[in-house]
Amino acid sequence: xxxxxxxxxxxNKTELYSALAQLNKGYIDSIVNKSSNDSKSGTSDTSSxxxxxxxxxxxxxxxxxxGADTHTAASEDSESFGKDLNVVLNDYNLxxxxxxxxxxxxxxxxxxxxxxxxxLTTSPFSLIDFKFSSEVLSSDxxxxxxxxxxxxxxATDGWSKELxxxxxxxxxxxxxxxxxxxxxxxxxxxxxxxxxxxxHFRMNNGELQSIAYSSRPITVLGIVxxxxxxxxxxxxxxxxxxANNDIQDLSKFGNIVPALSExxxxxxxxxxxGDSFVKPIALYF
Numbered sequence: 696x697x698x699x700x701x702x703x704x705x706x707n708k709t710e711l712y713s714a715l716a717q718l719n720k721g722y723i724d725s726i727v728n729k730s731s732n733d734s735k736s737g738t739s740d741t742s743s744x745x746x747x748x749x750x751x752x753x754x755x756x757x758x759x760x761x762g763a764d765t766h767t768a769a770s771e772d773s774e775s776f777g778k779d780l781n782v783v784l785n786d787y788n789l790x791x792x793x794x795x796x797x798x799x800x801x802x803x804x805x806x807x808x809x810x811x812x813x814x815l816t817t818s819p820f821s822l823i824d825f826k827f828s829s830e831v832l833s834s835d836x837x838x839x840x841x842x843x844x845x846x847x848x849x850a851t852d853g854w855s856k857e858l859x860x861x862x863x864x865x866x867x868x869x870x871x872x873x874x875x876x877x878x879x880x881x882x883x884x885x886x887x888x889x890x891x892x893x894x895h896f897r898m899n900n901g902e903l904q905s906i907a908y909s910s911r912p913i914t915v916l917g918i919v920x921x922x923x924x925x926x927x928x929x930x931x932x933x934x935x936x937x938a939n940n941d942i943q944d945l946s947k948f949g950n951i952v953p954a955l956s957e958x959x960x961x962x963x964x965x966x967x968x969g970d971s972f973v974k975p976i977a978l979y980f
Contacts, residue, residue: 701914704906705978706785707895710918714813714976715792718799789977793916805886805971808919814973817914818885822907823965825872825881826893827900832866840866868963875956882913883965887973889915911980917973923957924969 796802796813803812832841840862848854848862872881880896880903882889896903960966 701786701789702980703786703789703977704898704980705891705896705975706789707892707976708785710974710976711785711788711792715788715795718792718795789916792976803919805919805973806969808971810919810921812919813916814887814919814971815914815916816884816887817912818887819910820882820884820913821965822903823872823881824893824900824903825869825876826878827904829866829869829873832862833870872959875959881960881965882915882975882978884913884915886970887915888960888966888970889917889973889975889978891975891978909980914979915973915975916977917975919971920974921972922969923966923971 793815796815801813802815803809805814805816808814832844840859844862845859848858876890878893879890880893882891893900898906957966
């Protein structure tokens with residue numbers, strides 16, 4: 696068992712539970728529901744007893760109000776208890792999966808891993824939240840810069856038309872990147888490009904910005920979905936259009952959007968020759 700503390704910032708519970716279930720280890724999750732239900736049944740009795748006050752209308756009103764208040768407060772405590780316990784169990788399950796994969800020697804080196812293999816790798820990283828960046832940079836009324844950003848930057852001595860053009864170009868890139876990634880967070884590591892679903896992070900978008908400045912290496916446990924080899928703009932287009940640039944070949948149409956994403960990441964340095972696309976199960980420091 697690894698005793699080193701993990702600062703877990705991302706955990707895909709669906710992939711975690713699926714891997715554990717298929718590797719015949721199972722996972723612990725039912726305790727959460729049982730504990731929560733036990734707590735809630737207790738509050739139900741308390742609520743019923745409190746509201747069962749005999750008397751006239753004032754007593755009934757008082758009893759109903761007090762009973763509802765007791766039930767709400769206790770339910771919130773129960774929900775909080777369930778969430779806290781769930782986090783503990785999820786972290787336990789993650790360590791359990793890593794140990795199991797090591798025991799079965801199922802973790803491969805990133806450089807030699809095939810598509811479908813588990814990988815566990817640590818390296819420096821860069822993080823881009825296209826959606827958040829696009830909202831900060833772009834005007835909410837269409838083309839152009841966010842008016843608040845523009846007003847703030849114009850108040851500085853270094854503002855110029857050239858700098859404004861660069862900001863607009865950056866805003867267009869972030870907007871297009873957001874369209875391509877559908878709000879997912881892009882993380883690039885040595886040899887790996889990761890698209891992480893925003894819903895599985897344990898931090899909000901604002902908190903994630905601080906992670907982008909971190910000098911610590913990050914670790915990903917994930918599955919290799921695809922590998923890139925000899926990527927170039929020409930090869931990307933040939934994959935879409937075919938060797939003869941035949942746009943009439945309808946079987947190639949499904950490659951258009953993935954090719955545009957690949958071209959965007961490759962031209963911006965977020966994807967390099969030989970990189971693997973890794974579906975993350977967990978990200979942690």
